[in-house]
Amino acid sequence: MATELQERVWKKLKQIPQGKVVSYAELARAVGNAQAVRAVASAVGKNTKLITIPCHRVVRSDRSVGKYAKGEKKKIALLKKEGVRITDGKVDRESFVNL
DNA sequence: GCTCTGACGATTT
DNA sequence: GAAATCGCCAGAG
Numbered sequence: 001m002a003t004e005l006q007e008r009v010w011k012k013l014k015q016i017p018q019g020k021v022v023s024y025a026e027l028a029r030a031v032g033n034a035q036a037v038r039a040v041a042s043a044v045g046k047n048t049k050l051i052t053i054p055c056h057r058v059v060r061s062d063r064s065v066g067k068y069a070k071g072e073k074k075k076i077a078l079l080k081k082e083g084v085r086i087t088d089g090k091v092d093r094e095s096f097v098n099l
Numbered sequence: 100g101c102t103c104t105g106a107c108g109a110t111t112t
Numbered sequence: 113g114a115a116a117t118c119g120c121c122a123g124a125g
């Protein structure tokens with residue numbers, strides 16, 4: 001089972017459309033814990049259901065892709081494959097979605 | 100119940 | 113502009 005944070009975070013992750021990404025800060029705000037960005041990030045990291053939950057669509061607020069269980073490079077490749085425009089490791093602003 | 104840690108953020112050096 | 117520092121909340125030991 002999962003903690004309350006994880007359930008909330010994962011639920012938001014599922015709302016992210018393909019080809020779009022969201023920053024941890026935005027995600028934290030979406031779950032109602034704008035200041036708990038660390039806790040939210042941890043919750044995302046606890047995610048093991050990489051198939052059920054598109055945790056790779058979460059990036060950092062400075063537009064860097066951030067980390068990934070399979071590796072950052074894999075994350076970038078996956079995002080680009082979904083239609084997210086990434087330039088030099090930075091996600092394009094147009095690829096960000098507002099929750 | 101206290102302490103440490105973390106897929107981060109903003110600020111300062 | 114990049115690297116280091118402090119601060120934030122939640123979960124685990």
